[in-house]
Amino acid sequence: MAGYMVCWPQDRWKQVKKAGDTGPIKVIYGSIHARMPTIASIKVGDVVFVVTYMQKHLYAVARLPVNRREAAFDYTMRELGTHHSALPPKGVVMEMRYAQGGTFFSSWDCKSYNCREAVPEGLTVIPLSEQIEKPHLEHQNPFNCCSQWAVWGEEGSSIEPRQLPDEVLPDLRFGYPKSKEKPLKFTPNGSVLSSSLTATRRMSEETFAIFEALFS
Structure with a gap:
């Protein structure tokens, strides 16, 4: 079992919040575009954490244990109707x-x-x-075109912002194996560089534990 981080851009988080979608989270998509990056590396049994970055703070908004992985087309047609x-x-x-x-x-x-x-x-x-639209939650809508894969499960958390303490951000590590782990990158004023978030990133064991603690 591995932990992964994927990022919702601020505008996506605002869409979910405006729709009153508090979960539980059911699905996460990956596409061929950087805005919604590929999730091809995520497997059944892994845990995915959705984050968003607002006002120089990093928030974990949802946790999804992956029970199934399939083509996004198959998921959307079955669960959303289109x-x-x-x-x-x-x-x-x-x-x-x-x-x-x-x-x-x-x-x-x-x-x-x-x-x-x-x-x-x-x-x-x-x-x-x-192609008949079915009732579904806002986060079940792919927020970018060309979604390729969907990972989903029935044990997802609620969708709400959970702030990671600012002091732990420099300690977070991502990559596999351990010899290739890297930290987040920061600007001179202390903000996390967007390039550190615009990818699906595998967590180190220590980083996984930090995220898990937010949901315990």
């Missing part, structure tokens, strides 16, 4: 609706077709009639 811009698997074509009305068909490889008849044979078409 794909929410998750990457479709190879061979899948989604019927989509234009903002101004009318429909088109979008394939996994970014090709577009104006009508059902134009879609090549052998591809699986998911019509709008099978």
